[in-house]
Amino acid sequence: MTAGIFRVCLVVVTAIINHPILFPWENATIPENEEEIIHKMRAHQEKLQLEQLRLEEEVARMEKEKEALKQDAEDGQQQNEGRLAWDLWSTLCMIVFLMIELWRQDYLDGIPPDSPGEEDDLPSPRTTFQGIILPDKVTLSHFYERCIRGTTGDAVRTREFVEGFVDDLLEALRSVCNRDSDMEVEDFIGVGSMYENWRVDKPLLCDLFVPFTPPEPYRFRPEVWCLSKSVPLDLQGYGQIKVGWLNEDSVGCICGKTKLGEDLLCLLHSKNKMGSSSEMEDLLCFKDSPFLDMDQVMKWFQTALTRAWQQISHKYEFDLAFGHLDTPGSLKIKFRSGKFIPFNLIPVVQCEDSDLYFVSHFPRGRPVGAPASSTHWFLSFAVYERHFLKMITKALPENSCHLSCLQIASFLLTKQNRLTGVSGLNSYHLKTALLHLLLARSASDWGSGHLESRLNDLLRFLEKSLLEKKLYHFFVGNQKVPATMGIPELFRRAEPLNLFCPFVLQRSLYQKTVDSFYEMLKNASTLISEYSLHVPVDHSSSHQKRTLS
Structure with missing residues (x-):
């Protein structure tokens, strides 16, 4: 590139020297002051040489920058290849x-x-x-x-005492409930470690299932998780219970399909639509749905147990109290001596004609991963x-x-x-x-x-x-x-x-x-x-x- 620039400069110099105005050859006369002309030519030549040197330096600088850019590009490429x-x-x-x-x-x-x-x-x-x-x-x-x-003998005696008392308590509960409009309570079923003979932790604690069914013409229709192909992980092992009509596949409320008597109360809705807000709210089902609600069932069960104990408390020389307010079936017999016997009455719903039961609450606390929904009941194989x-x-x-x-x-x-x-x-x-x-x-x-x-x-x-x-x-x-x-x-x-x-x-x-x-x-x-x-x-x-x- 330097040689090319030099050739261009040489052509320019030649053109200037041979320009007819500056250096006329034909019909020209020698100037009178020859030395002055020679001096001007030398000055012009020096100027061209300086310009040539400046151009060469500029070209060299550009070449160095180009080489540096090329080297940086090669280094960056090698670095990228190394990183890759x-x-x-x-x-x-x-x-x-x-x-x-x-x-x-x-x-x-x-x-x-x-x-x-x-x-x-x-x-x-x-x-x-x-x-x-x-x-x-x-x-x-x-x-x-x-x-x-040594705890085996104590467990047997504890079971016998609790079972005798619960029999009396449930019989009193049936007597205070309206047979035409309230839930029907069946005999209890003993489950868990106390009835499988392996409980060692004290105090000895009896777990008793209390199945309940709706009055006619209603029935419970369970829906388990395995009937659906895609169920969230937290709902596996659980199911819902619909309240429907006994003689119809429909699961909607039967208020508009049959004429209820004045003393017959619909499980889904209050019989008095013009009454107070407490009378209008749903009884045992989740609001505006046909699904049985655990919270409603627990409230009903707690009220029924309280009324039943009031009927028979005069027969016993001990007190009956709820062990935990959030689990109304957790009861405690308290003697005057200060001793106590805890036990759990758990309202459950039977799953069809099997020995499977939907559990309303957990006496020992909510299990890890349990759904927050109050209409999903845990299915127990106890x-x-x-x-x-x-x-x-x-x-x-x-x-x-x-x-x-x-x-x-x-x-x-x-x-x-x-x-x-x-x-x-x-x-x-x-x-x-x-x-x-x-x-x-x-x-x-x-x-x-x-x-x-x-x-x-x-x-x-x-x-x-x-x-x-x-x-x-x-x-x-x-x-x-x-x-x-x-x-x-x-x-x-x-x-x-x-x-x-x-x-x-x-x-x-x-x-x-x-x-x-x-x-x-x-x-x-x-x-x-x-x-x-x-x-x-x-x-x-x-x-x-x-x-x-």
């Missing part, structure tokens, strides 16, 4: 590490222990709580004999669970250890909750894990001498379920449950119900539950030793702790 290669390498490494982690979990954990349809439901032997120390067989047996077995344990006990060896395992685990969980607060793990999860293990192991494995091994199995099962966030309901979608149990086919063929689903949605709750579980295992040895007080001298040499493996 690094990002690609990082992505590949992440994918490889993720595949290795997934393979490791599958290899270590194996098949989920409670997945329906699998052949082996036992927990993998590799799934252990490393470094956790649990009491040995001698300590466990001594603890059970000293601290748990009666079937009681029947299954009674049936399986007949097939197990005499003095089998299955309930002992559940009692010890429940004891540890209760004490841990008092130390660190309630977590997402509860006694129902413990019982569900035990039910799965009862089907997975042979009857001979549950002899009284296998208490330590079966307790380890139960805790391993819970640990594995927590890590996988999967603990399936024992009856829903479980084809291994004997058909003789009479579980409705709709629930046998339903999709398995994961009881640990809330842990998937609530990470903080899950972390707290896992931490509490491992803390419970670490404290197990100390708690059992403290409550055992003394170990027989003959076995003092064997009083050692072992790490699970």
Whole structure:
């Protein structure tokens, strides 16, 4: 480029020199002052040389800038290529590490222990709580004999006393209710740990279902979650109850379809449309809907119990009070000596002709993940669970250890909750894990001498379920449950119900539950030793702790 500029300058100089005005050749006369002309030409030549030098410097500067820009572009391209290669390498490494982690979990954990349809439901032997120390067989047996077995006699006496009183209370409740317009209360049904003979926590607490039905011409029409293909996770395990007409498939209010007598009160609407606001509001259904409302049912039940107790209170030398205002069925018998006996009366609705019941409220607090809607009722399998344990006990060896395992685990969980607060793990999860293990192991494995091994199995099962966030309901979608149990086919063929689903949605709750579980295992040895007080001298040499493996 420099050579080109130089050629252009040379042409310009030549043109100037040969310009006819400045330097005439033809018919020209030599100027008189030749030296002056030569001086001007030299000055002009010097000026051109200076201009040429300036142009060359400008061209050189432009060339350097161009080279610098080119170098910067090359460096930027190399840097981008390096960054792209690094990002690609990082992505590949992440994918490889993720595949290795997934393979490791599958290899270590194996098949989920409670997945329906699998052949082996036992927990993998590799799934252990490393470094956790649990009491040995001698300590466990001594603890059970000293601290748990003695509560059996108290439980029987408590059940008999509570049942006798509740019979009288419900009979009084029927007498104060209007048989033509009010709910009809049936006999109670005992459920839960007190009736399955594994409750250890004191005070001993009886849970009693009280089924109720509407008067004619009404009926309850349950709608369970598994009838729909797509149900939100928080509604699985729940259902709604419509109040409809007994002899019609329609579920709307029958006020306009039949003429009600003056003494007959519609369950959906007040009979006096011109009355006060309290008379106009819905009685037992959610406002402007045919669905039975738990809040309305609880108010009705609380009022009915209060009126019933007023009828029979003169017959007893104790007082009856509500244990918790937010759970009206939580009652407490208070003696003059200061002692008390708590029990729970829970109004429920039967699901068709089965032993399934929709529960109106939870005596021990609202479970984690329960829907906020007051028209969605929890479907309880408590009666079937009681029947299954009674049936399986007949097939197990005499003095089998299955309930002992559940009692010890429940004891540890209760004490841990008092130390660190309630977590997402509860006694129902413990019982569900035990039910799965009862089907997975042979009857001979549950002899009284296998208490330590079966307790380890139960805790391993819970640990594995927590890590996988999967603990399936024992009856829903479980084809291994004997058909003789009479579980409705709709629930046998339903999709398995994961009881640990809330842990998937609530990470903080899950972390707290896992931490509490491992803390419970670490404290197990100390708690059992403290409550055992003394170990027989003959076995003092064997009083050692072992790490699970």
